[in-house]
Amino acid sequence: MIATIRAWLKKKVLSTAQKRRIHSLEKAIGLRINRPDLYLKALRHRSLIAEKNLPDSESYEQLEFIGDAVLDLVVSDMIYKRYPAATEGFMTKLRSQLVKGEMLAHIARDLELHDYIELGERVRNQGIERIDSVLADCFEAVAGAVYLDQGYDRVQDLISRLYERLVEMDTLVSSQDNYKSMLLETVQAKKLPAPVYRIVNETGPGHDKRFYVEVAVGEKVMGSGRGKNKKKAEQFAAKQALQNLKETR
16 A cells, blocks of 8 residues: 555656546636646546555645635635725625636636546546535635645636636626615715615506616715616616715715
């Protein structure tokens, strides 16, 4: 057993198959890989560890731990810069949506990480590499590998590029009624009156109406919006009000 472990740890020359995997992964993440061993580890399932009688630290779980922390920091920074008037409560809720398992699995599928995950012989052809939790863990592990291999700036750039391309953040915020919640939390933090929404106009036939809404904070109209229903119009009005509050700080 000890001889097997030592041979594994000392092995530096990549096989032809490993070289192909690393080269393909470089294209997928858009980065030149300096330490292939980190990425092979980041995509090595526990089933392979058990099969080869290797230390637990040789699966993706160790790098997943690092990647989880890195991802939280990068996403927090993205939210802070995108929504500078946001409250702590809003930012925490949004971050939880952006780093939850389903979201990370979605990003991992776009990178086709399922094609890179290395499984033990006994569990192959069972679809384990396509399970959301496994894909999410492997994406975090890859983020951890990039951080250790390239440093924070590179992993920040990678994660930011992926979220910008694959996640409609404003749509996510709007769909969860968060602009209104964010505006309410913001005016409360500033000790201002609660926002008041009112419909100022309705146009179109009954089956295709457009609602026009204004939102006032105290006596001042801070934003306006329109939408196919009152809720959407209020969301757009709240979004504009937040922007105006930011500019008048």
